[in-house]
Amino acid sequence: MLGNLLVSTLMSASVYAMLAVGFSLTFGVARIINLAHTAFYMVASYIIFTATMKMGLPLYVGVVAAVSLVVLLAMVTYKVLVDPMREHETTVLILTIGVALVLQELMFLWFGGYFRSVPTAVEGFTTLLGVRVSYQYVLTICVLIVTLALVWLLLMKTRLGLAIRATAQDREIANVMGMSDSRTATITVGIAAALAAIAGAIVAPLFIIEPRIWLSPLTVVLAISVLGGLGSLKGSILGAVIIALSENLVVFLVPQGAFFKGAFSLLIMIVVLLIRPEGLYGVAFEEER
Numbered sequence: 001m002l003g004n005l006l007v008s009t010l011m012s013a014s015v016y017a018m019l020a021v022g023f024s025l026t027f028g029v030a031r032i033i034n035l036a037h038t039a040f041y042m043v044a045s046y047i048i049f050t051a052t053m054k055m056g057l058p059l060y061v062g063v064v065a066a067v068s069l070v071v072l073l074a075m076v077t078y079k080v081l082v083d084p085m086r087e088h089e090t091t092v093l094i095l096t097i098g099v100a101l102v103l104q105e106l107m108f109l110w111f112g113g114y115f116r117s118v119p120t121a122v123e124g125f126t127t128l129l130g131v132r133v134s135y136q137y138v139l140t141i142c143v144l145i146v147t148l149a150l151v152w153l154l155l156m157k158t159r160l161g162l163a164i165r166a167t168a169q170d171r172e173i174a175n176v177m178g179m180s181d182s183r184t185a186t187i188t189v190g191i192a193a194a195l196a197a198i199a200g201a202i203v204a205p206l207f208i209i210e211p212r213i214w215l216s217p218l219t220v221v222l223a224i225s226v227l228g229g230l231g232s233l234k235g236s237i238l239g240a241v242i243i244a245l246s247e248n249l250v251v252f253l254v255p256q257g258a259f260f261k262g263a264f265s266l267l268i269m270i271v272v273l274l275i276r277p278e279g280l281y282g283v284a285f286e287e288e289r
Contacts, residue, residue, distance in 0.1 A: 003131040005252055011137060013244035014144035018199040019217055020224040020236035021151065022192030028168035028231035030185035032082060032092045038221060039100035040070045040193045042214040044200030046107055049116050049209055059121045059205075067197040074193030075186055083182060100214060107211035116209040140202045147198055148237070151191070155233075164188055168231065219262060223269040229279030238280060242268065 019038060026034045044066040051062030077099055085091045122135040155161035167174040167184045175181050207213070224243050228235025246268050247261040254260060272280065 003128070005248055007128060007131050007133055007137070008248045008251075009241070009244045010141055012247060013241045014141050014148075015199050015203055016217075016220055016224055016240035016244055017148060017237045018144055018195045019221045020228070020240050021148065021233055022195035023221050023225050024228070024231055024233055024236045025164070025188050026192045027225070028233075029164055029181075029188040030078070030082075030086065031171070032086060033089070033096070034082075034189070034192070035093060035096040035218065036077070036100040036103070037096075037192065037196055038214040038218040039103045040074055041196040041200035041217060042107065042209075042211065043073065043103055044070045044197035045118075045204040045209045045213065046111060046116075048118050048201050048204045049111075052118055053116070059119070063198075063201040066201045067194055070197035070200075071190045071193050075190045078189040079186055083186070086185075100218075104211045104214065111211070113210065118204040118209065120205040136205055140206065143202050144199070147195065151195065152233075154191075160187065216262065220265060223265050227269045227272050227279055229281040232279070232281035235279055235281030 019041060023034065023037050026032060026037065047066035047069055048059070048062040051057045051065055052059055057065075081095055081099065082092055085095060120134070120136040122139055124135045125132050126135060126138060127133070128138065155164060163174070163179045163184050164187075166177070166179060167181050167188075171181045174184070220243060224236060224239035227242065228237070228239030243265045247265055250261045250264045
């Protein structure tokens with residue numbers, strides 16, 4: 001059971017971290033809470049399904065198409081709809097949830113409410129920590145971990161990463177130093193959408209695809225981001241591990257725990273916030289400074 005628990009936690013934490021890091025990047029740089037973030041995860045899964053099952057293309061072609069189209073969709077949506085309203089937080093919340101619902105209804109219109117599936121990239125099984133694990137699971141975990149490592153290198157070792165970090169720390173000073181905060185925010189939204197698309201494309205062969213699959217991850221991503229501290233990348237990764245471990249503990253130890261794992265994750269978040277309201281790595285509230 002311990003082996004199963006560790007493998008399941010690693011898988012869940014990797015997917016959650018991909019989504020939460022993108023969500024936190026968007027909040028840190030663009031200063032918006034993008035509730036449409038996990039809808040891009042859903043759209044990427046449907047692009048993979050269309051490319052592989054409808055058009056007969058190889059899976060890797062579908063992955064490239066999904067990431068490219070989702071990044072383009074996210075950046076255009078941000079520039080046209082969100083950027084002009086960025087200073088009005090409530091309007092942005094309503095606008096982004098509206099975008100997510102429009103994407104959901106388009107998927108219903110084009111694909112119906114049927115459950116869909118995508119063929120796996122690799123067949124077969126291996127033994128990991130004494131547990132029989134499919135090669136698709138191993139591939140998924142490796143791709144997600146490598147992607148997160150590449151994002152870290154981008155943020156820490158490149159000029160673009162420097163601009164993103166500078167804008168996140170102080171938007172006004174970054175503008176004075178010649179860094180366009182609007183352009184940096186647009187690029188950051190694209191990077192966040194790419195992370196969501198990669199997560200959706202990679203896990204598409206492992207899960208059922210349907211137009212409402214973005215709702216459950218959205219709840220988890222919000223819990224992780226608040227738990228780790230809004231805008232904190234290391235907080236997002238640690239929060240993803242905590243939430244994934246708590247969910248899997250409930251599933252393995254509590255009868256019919258799969259029905260309660262979402263509620264338990266939110267309970268963990270509430271307990272942490274009662275102790276530390278800004279989250280694990282969040283900046284203290286202004287009135288507490």
